[in-house]
Amino acid sequence: xxxxxxxxxxxxxxxxxxxxxxxxxxxxxxxxxxxxxxxxxxxxxxxxxxxxxxxxxxxxxxxxxxxxxxxxxxxxxxxxxxxxxxxxxxxxxxxxxxxxxxxxxxxxxxxxxxxxxxxxxxxxxxxxxxxxxxxxxxxxxxxxxxxxxxxxxxxxxxxxxxxxxxxxxxxxxxxxxxxxxxxxxxxxxxxxxxxxxxxxxxxxxxxxxxxxxxxxxxxxxxxxxxxxxxxxxxxxxxxxxxxxxxxxxxxxxxxxxxxxxxxx
Amino acid sequence: xxxxxxxxxxxxxxxxxxxxxxxxxxxxxxxxxxxxxxxxxxxxxxxxxxxxxxxxxxxxxxxxxxxxxxxxxxxxxxxxxxxxxxxxxxxxxxxxxxxxxxxxxxxxxxxxxxxxxxxxxxxxxxxxxxxxxxxxxxxxxxxxxxxxxxxxxxxxxxxxxxxxxxxxxxxxxxxxxxxxxxxxxxxxxxxxxxxxxxxxxxxxxxxxxxxxxxxxxxxxxxxxxxxxxxxxxxxxxxxxxxxxxxxxxxxxxxxxxxxxxxxxxxxxxxxxxxxxxxxxxxxxxxxxxxxxxxxxxxxxxxxxxxxxxxxxxxxxxxxxxxxxxxxxxxxxxxxxxxxxxxxxxxxxxxxxxxxxxxxxxxxxxxxxxxxxxxxxxxxxxxxxxxxxxxxxxxxxxxxxxxxxxxxxxxxxxxxxxxxxxxxxxxxxxxxxxxxxxxxxxxxxxxxxxxxxxxxxxxxxxxxxxxxxxxxxxxxxxxxxxxxxxxxxxxxxxxxxxxxxxxxxxxxxxxxxxxxxxxxxxxxxxxxxxxxxxxxxxxxxxxxxxxxxxxxxxxxxxxxxxxxxxxxxxxxxxx
Numbered sequence: 071x072x073x074x075x076x077x078x079x080x081x082x083x084x085x086x087x088x089x090x091x092x093x094x095x096x097x098x099x100x101x102x103x104x105x106x107x108x109x110x111x112x113x114x115x116x117x118x119x120x121x122x123x124x125x126x127x128x129x130x131x132x133x134x135x136x137x138x139x140x141x142x143x144x145x146x147x148x149x150x151x152x153x154x155x156x157x158x159x160x161x162x163x164x165x166x167x168x169x170x171x172x173x174x175x176x177x178x179x180x181x182x183x184x185x186x187x188x189x190x191x192x193x194x195x196x197x198x199x200x201x202x203x204x205x206x207x208x209x210x211x212x213x214x215x216x217x218x219x220x221x222x223x224x225x226x227x228x229x230x231x232x233x234x235x236x237x238x239x240x241x242x243x244x245x246x247x248x249x250x251x252x253x254x255x256x257x258x259x260x261x262x263x264x265x266x267x268x269x270x271x272x273x274x275x276x277x278x279x280x281x282x283x284x285x286x287x288x289x290x291x292x293x294x295x296x297x298x299x300x301x302x303x304x305x306x307x308x309x310x311x312x313x314x315x316x317x318x319x320x321x322x323x324x325x326x327x328x329x330x331x332x333x334x
Numbered sequence: 335x336x337x338x339x340x341x342x343x344x345x346x347x348x349x350x351x352x353x354x355x356x357x358x359x360x361x362x363x364x365x366x367x368x369x370x371x372x373x374x375x376x377x378x379x380x381x382x383x384x385x386x387x388x389x390x391x392x393x394x395x396x397x398x399x400x401x402x403x404x405x406x407x408x409x410x411x412x413x414x415x416x417x418x419x420x421x422x423x424x425x426x427x428x429x430x431x432x433x434x435x436x437x438x439x440x441x442x443x444x445x446x447x448x449x450x451x452x453x454x455x456x457x458x459x460x461x462x463x464x465x466x467x468x469x470x471x472x473x474x475x476x477x478x479x480x481x482x483x484x485x486x487x488x489x490x491x492x493x494x495x496x497x498x499x500x501x502x503x504x505x506x507x508x509x510x511x512x513x514x515x516x517x518x519x520x521x522x523x524x525x526x527x528x529x530x531x532x533x534x535x536x537x538x539x540x541x542x543x544x545x546x547x548x549x550x551x552x553x554x555x556x557x558x559x560x561x562x563x564x565x566x567x568x569x570x571x572x573x574x575x576x577x578x579x580x581x582x583x584x585x586x587x588x589x590x591x592x593x594x595x596x597x598x599x600x601x602x603x604x605x606x607x608x609x610x611x612x613x614x615x616x617x618x619x620x621x622x623x624x625x626x627x628x629x630x631x632x633x634x635x636x637x638x639x640x641x642x643x644x645x646x647x648x649x650x651x652x653x654x655x656x657x658x659x660x661x662x663x664x665x666x667x668x669x670x671x672x673x674x675x676x677x678x679x680x681x682x683x684x685x686x687x688x689x690x691x692x693x694x695x696x697x698x699x700x701x702x703x704x705x706x707x708x709x710x711x712x713x714x715x716x717x718x719x720x721x722x723x724x725x726x727x728x729x730x731x732x733x734x735x736x737x738x739x740x741x742x743x744x745x746x747x748x749x750x751x752x753x754x755x756x757x758x759x760x761x762x763x764x765x766x767x768x769x770x771x772x773x774x775x776x777x778x779x780x781x782x783x784x785x786x787x788x789x790x791x792x793x794x795x796x797x798x799x800x801x802x803x804x805x806x807x808x809x810x811x812x813x814x815x816x817x818x819x820x821x822x823x824x825x826x827x828x829x830x831x832x833x834x835x836x837x838x839x840x841x842x843x844x845x846x847x848x849x850x851x852x853x854x855x856x857x858x859x860x861x862x863x864x865x866x867x868x869x870x871x872x873x874x875x876x877x878x879x880x881x882x883x884x885x886x887x888x889x890x891x892x893x894x895x896x897x898x899x900x901x902x903x904x905x906x907x908x
Contacts, residue, residue, distance in 0.1 A: 137805050157808040158816075164809040170802045174824040183820070184810035235811060 081148050082271055083111040083134065083239055088143035090129045103129035105295030106143065111239070113148075116265055116272045117300075118286035120279055122318070126295040127275045131241050134273065135164050147238060158187070163237030163270075167244040169228035171216040177203070177227050178212030184235030202230040205264055222253045229261065233268060240265065240272040246281060258284040279319050291315050359719045359736060362712045362785075370743055370782050373754025378596070380757065381589030401590040407574075411594065414554055414570040417485070421492035421553035422546055428493065428646050429500025429545070431639035437505030439629040439636060447647065449894070454651055455498035456836065456893050458843025460860040461882040463562025464867065465658035466491045468879065475657050483564065491559045494650055496549040503545035504538055509626060511537055526635040547605045548744075554598055555747040558845040558860065562867060571595045572747050572846070579753055579850075592750045599746060655886070662879035666872040674880035682877055686869040688854035691862055691881045698858040698885075701777045701848075702841035708781035709837040713788025714830065716740045718822070720789070721796035737793070744786035748846025752779055756850055773856060779847035784837040791836055795829040796822060835896020839889045859885045 090104035103126045111117045119127040132138040134145055136157040145152045152160060163184075171180050178199050185195045203209055206226040211219075219227065225245055232240055245261070246254045262285045265272050276282050282289045283303040290300040299311040310316040384394035401407050436448050454462070468474055470481045481487045515537065519529040535542075557572045564570075569577065571591050578588040630636045665673035678691040689697070720737040724730050743751070755775055799822065807817045845860040852861050859881060866878035 132805075135805075135809055137808075156813075157805070158811050158813050160809075161811065162809060164806065166802055166806065170800060170806040172803065172807075172821065183807065183812075187811040187813075187816060231810070241809075 082113040082115065083109070083273070084144075084146045084149075085109040085130075085134065086144045086146070088130065088133055088145065089141040090126070090133050090138050091141045092129075102295055104133060107292075107295070107297050108143075109290060109297060109300065111271060111273060113271055114269050115288065116262070116274060116286045118274045118276055118282035118289045119292055120276060120282040120289050120318075121292035123277055125292045127292050128243050130292075131164075131243050131273060131275050134239075135162055135241055136160050137164075161235070161238050163232035163235070163240040165225075165228050165232045165240065165242040165245045167247050169224040171219075171224055171227060171231070173216060175216070176212065177208070177214045177216060177219070180216060180227055181231045181234050183231060188235055198234055199230075202234050203227075205233075205267070206230045207260070221249050222257060225249065225257065226260075229264065233264070233270065236268075238271065240270045242272060242274045244275055244277070247276070247278075254278075254281065255284075261285055291318060293318070355719065355722070358715050362716045362719075362740065363736075365708075365712050366739065366743075366782075366785075369755075369759075369778050370746075370751065373758045374592075374746055374750060376758045377589050377750060377754040378593050379589075380585060381593050384586070397586045397590050398593075401587050407591070410569050410571055410574045410591075413485075413568065414572070414595075414598070417488060417492070417556075417560075417570060418550050418554035420485075420489045421496065422550045424489060425493045425496040425500050425549050426542065426546055428642065428650075429497055430504060430542075431642040432497065432501040432646060433505035433508050434639045435629070435636075435643045436501060437509040438626055439640075440626050441629040450647065450651065451501055452498050453890050453893060454494050455496070456839035456843065456889055457495075458845065458860050458863075458882075458885050458889060459495075459556065459558025460562060460845050460863045461658075461843070461886050461889075462491050462494060462654070463559045464863065464878055464882045465654040466494070466559075466563055467867075468661045469654050469657050474661075475653070483568070485568070488556075488560055488563050488568070490650065491563055492553045492556055494654065495556075495559075496552055497646065497651070499549050499552070500545045503548070504541045507538060507541040508534075513627075526633075530635075543605065547602050551599060551602045551744065554602065555595070557747065557749055558864070562864065571598070572749055575747070575749050575753065576846075576849070585757070588753065592747075592753070595747055595750065603741060603744070658879060658886075659883055662876070662883045664876075666876060674876035677873065677877045678880055678884070680877075682866055682869065682874050686866055686871075686874050687857070687862055689857055689862070691859070691877065691884070694857050694859050694862040694881075695884060695888075697852075697856050698842055698860075699888075701780060701856075701858060702838050704774075704777035705780035705784060705841035705844075706834060706837040708777060709784035709788050709841070710830065710834055712781065713740070713785040713833065713837070714792060714826075716785070716789050717792035717796055717826070718818075720793055721799075721822070723801060737789075740789050741786050743782050748779070748783050748844065749850065751782055752847030752850030755779055755847070775851045776848055776856070776858070777841070779851055780841040780844045781837075783844055783847060784840045787836045787840055788833040791833040792826055792829045796826050799825055831898075832896050835893050838892045838896075842885065842889055842892070859888075 086108050088104055088107050089102065091100040091102055093100040105126070107126075107130055109117070109130075119130065121127045129138060133140055136152065136155065140153070147160070172183065175183070178196075181199045181202055182195045185198060190198070199212065200209070203211055206229055208223060208226050208230070211223075211227070216224065216227065225248075229245070242261070246257050249257065258281050261274075265285075274282070274285050276285075279289075286303070288300055288302050289306055291298045291306070293314060298315050299306065301309075306315070306319060307321070310319060310321060381397055382393060382395065384392060384397065432451065436444060436451065466487055467482070469476050470479065470484075470487050471477060472482070481490075511534070516529050516533050519533045520526070524532065554570070555572050556570070557576070560568070560570050560573050561576070564573065571594060575588045575591045575595070578584045578591065629640060631640070662674055663670055663672070665671035681687040681690055687694070716736065720733055720740075722729075722733055724733060755778075759775060804817050804821055807821050808814075812820060842858075843860060844858075845864065848858055849861055849864065852858055857865070863878050863881045863885065866874045866881065
């Protein structure tokens with residue numbers, strides 16, 4: 071995996087003034103989903119993108135993955151600009167809300183898919199698949215059909231599949247939202263541990279602030295295509311930058327937080 | 335990872351991919367252009383132009399005036415519309431309860447009944463004509479009804495064919511319809527019938543409309559059935575084209591009638607396309623398991639549809655086929671014997687044929703195999719291209735147009751296609767090869783007829799693949815070609831088995847175009863069967879029955895193998 075000299079390892083993800091538009095034609099500007107967002111995620115860090123549904127957080131994630139076209143702005147990883155690098159060459163991982171497991175492959179061949187595309191030899195692939203299924207708590211599930219799995223199990227397989235090729239960056243798009251509350255709370259802890267254990271740089275999209283605080287090192291609060299504030303959970307809770315942020319974090323306006331808007 | 339020239343590399347890769355897609359769309363377009371558009375357009379122009387006496391052509395609409403001033407023409411048009419309307423209405427009335435019972439209820443043997451219901455759709459038209467004739471002739475099981483050579487017999491035969499279209503199209507949507515909407519209506523005090531009428535039926539609307547349009551189309555362009563069952567006094571536009579061409583050698587009148595038929599068919603196709611568009615948008619419903627329930631023999635809302643379906647399956651589907659098989663085992667003296675099957679090795683009484691029936695069977699298998707390869711390659715490419723969702727609006731429109739173009743052969747009558755081949759393909763595009771003698775013409779014509787079915791079988795399956803599944807593969811490092819190979823490929827392949835079966839079955843039974851194009855020594859089974867019916871003698875009639883059973887058995891076997899190959903995935907629309 072040689073990289074060119076211009077890259078600077080360890081700098082992680084740098085998103086600069088990114089704009090994503092939908093339905094734009096020559097005559098109509100279309101709707102703006104992401105409106106000039108900048109964000110940095112250091113190597114090994116887990117950042118949550120927190121916001122209500124429709125705020126553009128998933129669009130931003132898809133743009134980072136290379137699945138959406140950038141109207142303007144740039145996405146770089148370790149100093150390398152990713153403009154013109156197609157999805158399959160970015161070496162990122164992406165976890166969808168509903169897993170999107172390949173229905174025609176069993177669990178083991180789902181997890182091994184990314185390794186197959188890299189041309190990893192069979193024996194090594196099998197070892198890695200076993201290792202990852204172990205890590206997500208599904209040891210021995212290799213030959214199971216994905217149709218027989220519960221929602222929680224499917225998401226665990228999807229996580230294992232995304233981690234198997236050792237992505238430089240893992241993007242998680244509301245990976246727990248389709249699950250019931252208790253499972254969600256337990257899996258949030260598991261996901262955090264797995265990501266820490268593997269040292270994977272991650273962006274985690276969610277609309278649940280508890281989940282964001284459980285999983286992430288820092289949380290970016292997003293609304294209507296813009297990022298309002300990026301901070302660690304205790305700073306956010308102690309010192310929300312605006313009433314909007316406070317409201318979204320469930321800090322009811324009217325208590326002392328509103329009286330001292332900057333908090334320090 | 336190669337990152338040396340990212341920009342140039344990407345541009346070149348993008349260009350290569352674009353060229354690949356252009357080729358994938360271009361091959362089918364050229365095929366459709368040469369073997370469908372050109373013959374059909376030439377034929378249409380034949381109706382608008384006349385020789386000016388000096389070797390040139392002049393615009394001349396007197397052909398229309400002449401044909402339209404004949405009373406015979408209006409009778410034929412009226413009969414076509416009446417037949418199509420009656421067939422469609424009856425197929426819908428009987429098919430809706432069938433769709434409910436077979437796709438919304440669970441009972442032992444359901445898979446078997448579903449398979450049984452599908453068989454008629456792929457049965458050769460000539461076979462069905464022969465079967466219904468055997469049912470209604472004097473001395474037949476239903477001879478007392480006095481329906482021989484009647485409008486009613488034709489409509490029943492058309493319903494026999496198209497019952498499966500309604501059941502499968504509507505049932506496919508119904509089984510995935512969330513039952514909770516209907517349950518909510520019931521909880522609000524609606525009777526089962528009212529809940530069905532106000533909630534379920536509107537939800538099924540697009541599928542019902544789509545099925546109705548397709549059935550109308552098939553009924554309006556039915557050829558073999560009408561020819562075999564209609565007798566002398568009865569004719570539709572389709573058979574009239576055939577009669578004018580082959581009996582009266584009046585190509586201009588035939589061309590004018592073809593234009594009239596195109597008008598009828600285009601209307602039905604437009605309605606179908608609109609309904610289908612709405613239906614595909616309405617997909618993503620619920621999984622089948624949650625929506626079907628065990629057949630309850632205690633409630634009227636299950637018993638009535640079940641009874642209707644039982645009567646239809648036994649009386650309309652099983653009886654004619656069983657009658658045909660039984661009759662085929664009776665010799666000329668009326669006793670049970672294998673006489674008719676032994677006679678298949680001959681050329682018939684008074685040498686009715688140029689080849690033996692077994693030789694015709696071999697011809698059929700050979701041409702059908704060739705036609706299947708052509709149809710699956712061309713249709714598969716069309717489905718692949720049409721399943722893409724390009725980012726740009728113009729790209730999406732182009733994909734939509736391509737999808738629509740390849741539905742046209744479904745609507746243009748096979749007789750028109752065959753006729754068009756006759757007048758254009760003696761020297762295709764000025765190239766000095768007479769395709770008519772090369773033996774390729776029949777398989778090509780059959781492929782043209784089968785392509786829409788291949789597209790309609792494969793395309794919905796490819797379209798149903800969540801685009802994010804492809805995204806998932808791409809993010810895991812799969813290049814576009816690899817995504818195609820590892821995601822679209824294995825999923826589409828399952829429907830390809832069914833597509834191969836359909837193409838083969840349709841080609842085996844194709845009669846309209848083949849009857850124009852096959853030479854006596856390369857006659858296929860349907861052509862031979864029709865010829866045998868037309869000749870006098872109990873001997874020939876018995877042979878026609880036996881040959882029909884052979885053709886039906888071949889077709890049913892092909893379809894059964896194909897259904898096996900399909901596995902558990904939902905298939906296309908038919």
